[in-house]
Amino acid sequence: DTGVSQNPRHKITKRGQNVTFRCDPISEHNRLYWYRQTLGQGPEFLTYFQNEAQLEKSRLLSDRFSAERPKGSFSTLEIQRTEQGDSAMYLCASSPRVAGLETQYFGPGTRLLVL
Amino acid sequence: AQTVTQSQPEMSVQEAETVTLSCTYDTSESDYYLFWYKQPPSRQMILVIRQEAYKQQNATENRFSVNFQKAAKSFSLKISDSQLGDAAMYFCAYQTGANNLFFGTGTRLTVIP
Numbered sequence: 495d496t497g498v499s500q501n502p503r504h505k506i507t508k509r510g511q512n513v514t515f516r517c518d519p520i521s522e523h524n525r526l527y528w529y530r531q532t533l534g535q536g537p538e539f540l541t542y543f544q545n546e547a548q549l550e551k552s553r554l555l556s557d558r559f560s561a562e563r564p565k566g567s568f569s570t571l572e573i574q575r576t577e578q579g580d581s582a583m584y585l586c587a588s589s590p591r592v593a594g595l596e597t598q599y600f601g602p603g604t605r606l607l608v609l
Numbered sequence: 610a611q612t613v614t615q616s617q618p619e620m621s622v623q624e625a626e627t628v629t630l631s632c633t634y635d636t637s638e639s640d641y642y643l644f645w646y647k648q649p650p651s652r653q654m655i656l657v658i659r660q661e662a663y664k665q666q667n668a669t670e671n672r673f674s675v676n677f678q679k680a681a682k683s684f685s686l687k688i689s690d691s692q693l694g695d696a697a698m699y700f701c702a703y704q705t706g707a708n709n710l711f712f713g714t715g716t717r718l719t720v721i722p
Binding site for chain 2: 539542596598
């Protein structure tokens with residue numbers, strides 16, 4: 495399967511701990527996006543990369559959140575000092591860079607539960 | 610600010626029948642894209658259909674079609690000949706040249722055998 499993959503699929507942690515999620519985009523997709531989805535809501539944009547450059551960050555991305563995409567391949571999203579409000583599904587998507595319409599392809603998500 | 614509104618939290622349809630899911634959006638942009646994504650229970654989000662705002666012709670993908678009314682900022686999804694596998698959360702989404710998606714709150718579709 496050559497789709498977007500995310501690891502881990504589930505993460506349970508205690509409040510105050512740090513967590514890191516990984517996203518592997520579709521090969522040759524140079525744009526990578528992170529979204530957060532809380533129960534009963536649609537996904538909300540967090541940040542996106544074009545190759546290794548982080549081009550945009552949402553106001554939702556507090557200073558406890560950091561994302562990287564070294565070498566423009568996989569990406570990591572780290573949450574420091576987790577809070578119960580961080581409990582959500584974290585979705586990764588990738589898209590190719592083509593002129594005009596770009597479709598984002600989503601991974602299965604990482605479901606985070608902060609106790 | 611861009612907003613996407615899905616006013617139907619839940620919908621149901623009899624198998625083989627047709628159902629229409631509503632979506633409205635607000636934007637000051639003239640060039641944008643609209644999408645319908647499907648999210649089955651505990652499964653990943655997949656693209657159902659997409660529409661470029663500059664195209665007047667409504668997009669169609671097999672049993673899925675849209676009614677795009679640009680002046681009214683309306684983008685509804687019609688599912689014909691509904692199948693059990695169509696049961697899912699359906700999200701309407703909007704995208705500008707900045708490329709991040711703005712999603713609605715979703716409509717949960719139940720297909721009744």
